[in-house]
Amino acid sequence: VVIRRYFKGGNEKWKGFSVYKPQCPPGSYTLNFEQTGCLPCPVGFFSFSLGPNCTQCPSSLSTQTVGSTSIEDCSICDSSVCGHGHCRVIVPGPQIYCECDFGYTKNDHGHCSVATYYLAGFAV
Numbered sequence: 339v340v341i342r343r344y345f346k347g348g349n350e351k352w353k354g355f356s357v358y359k360p361q362c363p364p365g366s367y368t369l370n371f372e373q374t375g376c377l378p379c380p381v382g383f384f385s386f387s388l389g390p391n392c393t394q395c396p397s398s399l400s401t402q403t404v405g406s407t408s409i410e411d412c413s414i415c416d417s418s419v420c421g422h423g424h425c426r427v428i429v430p431g432p433q434i435y436c437e438c439d440f441g442y443t444k445n446d447h448g449h450c451s452v453a454t455y456y457l458a459g460f461a462v
Contacts (some may be wrong), residue, residue, distance in 0.1 A: 367389075
């Protein structure tokens with residue numbers, strides 16, 4: 339934190355001060371600039387503009403590496419999201435799309451569950 343003093347005029351009387359907090363570049367943040375400087379956003383977070391903070395990816399999504407600069411970097415989805423299948427992230431959005439394993443189908447929530455097959459009116 340840099341403190342700047344302001345003076346009133348020629349006789350140099352103190353008028354006030356302002357506090358300036360350094361800004362970190364996109365993909366980074368700071369907790370205490372004097373001690374650590376700017377650090378890369380951790381996995382699961384991103385920062386697209388100058389500032390001291392990173393933003394967490396939407397629920398069930400993560401980034402692949404540290405220092406991400408865009409929500410579009412939140413392209414890794416938690417394997418537990420789909421259940422029996424694997425997920426893909428569709429951008430823009432981002433949105434999660436589940437691709438179900440053989441024998442499983444998407445339920446009403448878009449997750450994979452055991453497929454029920456009907457043969458002549460009977461569940462198999």
